[in-house]
Amino acid sequence: MRWFLSTPFFHSMVERSLASTSDISVLVDAEVILLPDLISTLDHVYKLDHDWFLVASTRNVSNFPFQLDADGKYWLTVDSRRIRTEKLQGSLLHRWQWNYCEERMLLAWNNGDFPLHTGVLPPFLTGKGLHNHWVINEALLSDFRFVFDASGTISNFHLNGQDDGAYKSIGDSKAHDVEKRIWENLVNSYLGALYGSLYFHEANYSNLVKLVICDGRYLFVNTAEDIVYPVGYQRSLSNWTAGFSTSRRKKKIFDCVDYFKSLDRTKNCFMKDQLKSSAPLSLPFSLKFLLSTRADQNNTIALAIAGYSYKDMLMSWVCRLRRLLISNFLVCALDPEMYEFSVVQGLPVFKDSFAPTNISFDDCHFGTECFQRVTKVKSRVVLQILKLGYHVLLSDVDVYWFKNPLPVLNTFGPAVLVAQSDEYNITGPINLPRRLNSGFYYAHSDALMIAALEKVVKHAAASNLSEQPSFYDTLCGEGGANRVGDNRCLEPETLLTVHFLDRDRFPNGAYQGLWDERNVKAACLKKGCFILHSNWISGRTKKLERQVLSGDWLLAMLKRFIPLFGFIRTESRRRKALGDASMSLNLSIQLKDITVRVVHAGGREELYHNAIPASQLLKKYPGMCVARPEVFKTPNESILSPEEKLLPGHKYYIIPSTTVLKVKRKHSKKKGEEPAGCKEGRTGKKLLLLMRVEISQMVLCVLQRITTFPRVGGLDFRRKKTTKESNNSSPQPKAKTV
Numbered sequence: 001m002r003w004f005l006s007t008p009f010f011h012s013m014v015e016r017s018l019a020s021t022s023d024i025s026v027l028v029d030a031e032v033i034l035l036p037d038l039i040s041t042l043d044h045v046y047k048l049d050h051d052w053f054l055v056a057s058t059r060n061v062s063n064f065p066f067q068l069d070a071d072g073k074y075w076l077t078v079d080s081r082r083i084r085t086e087k088l089q090g091s092l093l094h095r096w097q098w099n100y101c102e103e104r105m106l107l108a109w110n111n112g113d114f115p116l117h118t119g120v121l122p123p124f125l126t127g128k129g130l131h132n133h134w135v136i137n138e139a140l141l142s143d144f145r146f147v148f149d150a151s152g153t154i155s156n157f158h159l160n161g162q163d164d165g166a167y168k169s170i171g172d173s174k175a176h177d178v179e180k181r182i183w184e185n186l187v188n189s190y191l192g193a194l195y196g197s198l199y200f201h202e203a204n205y206s207n208l209v210k211l212v213i214c215d216g217r218y219l220f221v222n223t224a225e226d227i228v229y230p231v232g233y234q235r236s237l238s239n240w241t242a243g244f245s246t247s248r249r250k251k252k253i254f255d256c257v258d259y260f261k262s263l264d265r266t267k268n269c270f271m272k273d274q275l276k277s278s279a280p281l282s283l284p285f286s287l288k289f290l291l292s293t294r295a296d297q298n299n300t301i302a303l304a305i306a307g308y309s310y311k312d313m314l315m316s317w318v319c320r321l322r323r324l325l326i327s328n329f330l331v332c333a334l335d336p337e338m339y340e341f342s343v344v345q346g347l348p349v350f351k352d353s354f355a356p357t358n359i360s361f362d363d364c365h366f367g368t369e370c371f372q373r374v375t376k377v378k379s380r381v382v383l384q385i386l387k388l389g390y391h392v393l394l395s396d397v398d399v400y401w402f403k404n405p406l407p408v409l410n411t412f413g414p415a416v417l418v419a420q421s422d423e424y425n426i427t428g429p430i431n432l433p434r435r436l437n438s439g440f441y442y443a444h445s446d447a448l449m450i451a452a453l454e455k456v457v458k459h460a461a462a463s464n465l466s467e468q469p470s471f472y473d474t475l476c477g478e479g480g481a482n483r484v485g486d487n488r489c490l491e492p493e494t495l496l497t498v499h500f501l502d503r504d505r506f507p508n509g510a511y512q513g514l515w516d517e518r519n520v521k522a523a524c525l526k527k528g529c530f531i532l533h534s535n536w537i538s539g540r541t542k543k544l545e546r547q548v549l550s551g552d553w554l555l556a557m558l559k560r561f562i563p564l565f566g567f568i569r570t571e572s573r574r575r576k577a578l579g580d581a582s583m584s585l586n587l588s589i590q591l592k593d594i595t596v597r598v599v600h601a602g603g604r605e606e607l608y609h610n611a612i613p614a615s616q617l618l619k620k621y622p623g624m625c626v627a628r629p630e631v632f633k634t635p636n637e638s639i640l641s642p643e644e645k646l647l648p649g650h651k652y653y654i655i656p657s658t659t660v661l662k663v664k665r666k667h668s669k670k671k672g673e674e675p676a677g678c679k680e681g682r683t684g685k686k687l688l689l690l691m692r693v694e695i696s697q698m699v700l701c702v703l704q705r706i707t708t709f710p711r712v713g714g715l716d717f718r719r720k721k722t723t724k725e726s727n728n729s730s731p732q733p734k735a736k737t738v
Helices: 010-018 037-045 085-093 131-142 183-194 237-242 247-262 271-275 287-294 308-323 336-344 369-387 406-412 447-461 467-475 511-516 520-527 540-549 555-560 563-577 586-594 614-620 657-667 684-691 693-697
Strands: 024-027 052-057 059-061 105-110 146-149 156-159 209-214 217-222 227-230 300-306 329-333 349-351 391-395 399-401 416-421 436-443 488-490 497-500 531-533 596-599 605-608 624-627 651-656 735-737
Touching: 010 024, 024 037, 037 105, 037 217, 052 131, 105 131, 131 146, 131 183, 183 336, 209 247, 217 247, 287 329, 287 369, 300 308, 300 369, 300 406, 308 329, 308 336, 308 399, 308 540, 329 336, 336 349, 369 391, 369 436, 369 447, 369 467, 391 406, 406 416, 436 467, 436 531, 447 467, 511 520, 614 624, 624 657, 651 657
Parallel strands: 024 735, 052 146, 059 156, 146 209, 300 329, 300 391, 329 349, 416 497, 596 651
Antiparallel strands: 024 105, 052 105, 209 217, 217 227, 391 436, 399 531, 416 436, 488 497, 596 605, 624 651
């Protein structure tokens, strides 16, 4: 998924990688050149039994006197002689030092049982700074995976001057001068402060374990603890050292390790300084520019106008349009909070300078004074866009779109205002007095439409009601004096026709009790609905509850826009640290109260609106366990049996039985006991043999008489006795590069 100006979302790329069936995922910048040692490195680390996450910094090369041959198979020197890949890789390592201050990095991980980190990955803009450091920081602090640096074994480089400077060194003093950076980088810095732990706690990169090659052997080097150990070695320490034919070979390996240790000159990158910006978030685009880039081939825009209290419904509305492959939409923000929120969510948004202030969060629904003030903004904004030459489909954010209505609405042509009818009676005219719904209408940009809408705006400005009565009274006449037939009106001065839409295809919230159907979506699709309006109900909270409880309406939004809730939670946390705890947790709290939340690895969530037995999920996901959130602290008490029920208002995890046994083996006195609620899994004895691989295979080589053993990335690498060593063979990984 991309930002509205085509910049890819970083979190979307990661999510797609996690959802793939490949064994290994790799994220790398498109302009970075990779060499074959990437594959050999991945082949070795793939053998690790524990879930891992590696990072490799990219070298910036100003002079690279090599080029590929015509077939793209071999590297050639300037005099067209073939150069060995090993020599090329060695030249890149010459005079190289570990540097974590460069934003351009290669990230890779195995698609295992554990997520990359806790919490939510925000909608960073790819290549606009900070996102790689944010992920590394969260992965280190979460301690789910073994995090290490493979810069010493993966040769990847970038030619200087190949881009426009989107990636900048964080250590560069000019780069962390936020006021001078481009606004996209400012958005990423803002997101980095809102989400996760980076604003409060920055991990120490100097403690990262390094992966190096010495004398043809892959070794992990912990420079902080002064310890080295081989990758995936399966024999005893004495056998390994006995394998050295001479002490000279031992010295060669240790000299190599000392060399790599000397390269570790980690700079202080001041990442936290990137997050301390007082500059306001603002898109440098005018309304005219946004219209020119977002309108479709017919010069049509779908327009949503909303304040911050309706941000949850806005995101649901946006999600539906994106699911329908509709990209020609704009958002008009009624308040600064909504504008800021839309910017960080990557939405094409503009401000309304005439919007009312002090918009109530929970008391701005139909009939309130706040509602009357807000709705009058809509017609003014639509009129402004019409005068710029664009047709407008205005849609309230509580309108659910089943199909794209624009092809139908475009057929009405000029001088016709096409609007939804608010009539709730099944039979009879649908153009009765004040039954025009101004929350969903299509206006063609022409002289008659502009003149008629100017009359509506003028009438609404003088009225103490909302703009909706002004639409009907102005265009259809008071009491319906300008009605024509059962579904039209004709405004006598401008000769504008008002066409009321067929309610079977464009139903309002009271028509035929569609919202009361057991399966709202199925009932609407059976009728051929294009949209369904969630009106004829008072209050934002009730609207939200009706949509959530109607079925899977918000599930798509929850899966894709989980950052919405991370935004709310972390913004509250950040503002509290700054002395401002006014941020509301509205939707997040409401959803927790009314749904069963089932969380999968990677953060994907399922929602159930009623209590369900654990057996239902165990049958759906064989080999998995259902657990309460406390499973990593008290695993024996947190695993649900098949008969237990998952209750609304609570969160549960779906965890592989292998993971549960690993946690139980660490925390429980009853080692190796098969967890309750996982009856369809393999036996505990067989699983325990699989679990021992990581600990039994990691052989330590102690340097400088270090007698303590390290705990790296959450792993204890002390040698454990086993009855049987694991097989040396290991399947080849299926690598995927995104």
